[in-house]
Each structure stands twice: as structure tokens, then as C-alpha cells.
Amino acid sequence: MKRVILAAVLGVMAAGAAMAEDPAVGVWKTQPDDGSYAHVKMTPCGAEICGTMMRTFNDDGEYTSPNLGKQLVIGMVPDGKGNYAGKVWRPSNDKIYIGKMTVTGDNLKLSGCIAGGLLCSKQNWSRLK
Template sequence: MKRLVMAAAVMAGMSGAAWAADPVEGVWQTEVDDGSFAHITMSPCGEGFCGVISKTFKEDGSEYVSENQGKTIVMDMIPRGNDEYEGQVFRPSNGKTYYGTIGLEGNMLKLSGCIIGGLICAKQNWTRVE
């Protein structure tokens, strides 16, 4: 009986760890791009993580309703270890999707979107809001 209780305790501890949130989850603020910035809500999707525009702001910080709210701009970011992720990013200002990577450093996401096999990349640093 003692072994059964110990085994149950170990399994409960392991299942709790499996339910722990990934550090990339949460709300992140983008840098200003084409005169505005956004809050992106990162959450699990499929085997990875996706980011949806949850709020939009003008460069002066005033909130407004953008046609892009609700759009997924980070898609299928698969964890690759060492707080690095790989997937796709969508840039609403030009309507293009790019190969993307994320590097997580504390409360900052270092996001990169690239073309031509990574030869040309645009980068942004996002800061954690929540």
C-alpha cells in the first residue's frame, strides 16, 4: 500500500509539471511597425504555439480597433530547446508570411522573419505584458 501511495504521488507531481505553462505563453507587446504596435496573445496550437493580435495601438499609445485584430501572426512555433522556437510569422503591413524564429530571453521575445533561406531577415524584440 505504501508503494501505491508513493507511485500516485510521483505521478501527480509529473502530471502537474506537464500542465505547467510554457514561458512563451502570455501577452507580448510588439515594436512599432508602420506607425502602430500590438499586443500578441501567445498560446498553444497543435504541437507548437501561435500568436494572435489581441489589441492594437497607435504609435502614441492610444488604443484603436484595427482590421488586423484577431489575426494569427505567429504560426506553429515549435519548441527546439534552449528557449528557441521555429515556425512562421505573418506581417500584416505587407500581407506576407515568412519563415520565423523566436528566442526567449527573460521577458523578451526576439522574433525574426526571414526569406531566401534566412539570408534576409527582419527582427523585432517583443516585451512581456502579462
């Protein structure tokens, strides 16, 4: 019985360590969209990655958006090679799109697509933390 418990604890610890090392985890600065940009905190949400809007900015500086605390990046499933698939929410039109994401070092490429991925809008984000 002790071995089963120990194996379960070690398995949970290994899964947590693997997610903590995910290249998408951290704080990212979005590309401006309709004159505003945000800082998005990417964190594990189960076996996936989710991104929550933490701060918002426009030409006048930081402002309090009604979208603070909402998820922009929803349920991105990693493939282990820096590529992800999930959903993306665009606050300016309040629509959710098929999402794809690629992380290379301190650069994150995010796309939201319609029509089965035929038409996509893309953004490049930069890592802050």
C-alpha cells in the same frame, strides 16, 4: 484497462503542464511596425506556440485594427531551450515569412526571413503578462 486509462490521463496532464510552463506563453508588446504596435497573446496550439493579435495601438492610442484576432506567430515549434522555428505573418504587407523566435526572461526576439534565412527583419518584444 484501468492502468492504461490512468497512464493516458497522466500523459495528457503532463503534456499540458509542460506547455503551460513554456516561456513564450503570455501577452507581449510588439515593437512598432509602420507606426503601429500590438499586444499579442502567445498560447499553445497543439505542441506548438501561436500568437494572436489582441489589441492595436498607434500614435493616437488604441484603435480597432481589421487584423485583431489574426495570428501573427504561426506554429512555432519549441526546442526546449527558448528557441522556436515556425512562421510569421506581417500585416503591413500581408506576407508570411520563415519565422524564428528566442525567449529570454521577459524579452522575445522575433525574426521573419526570406531567401532561406539570408535576409531577415527582426523585432524585440517585451512581456506584458
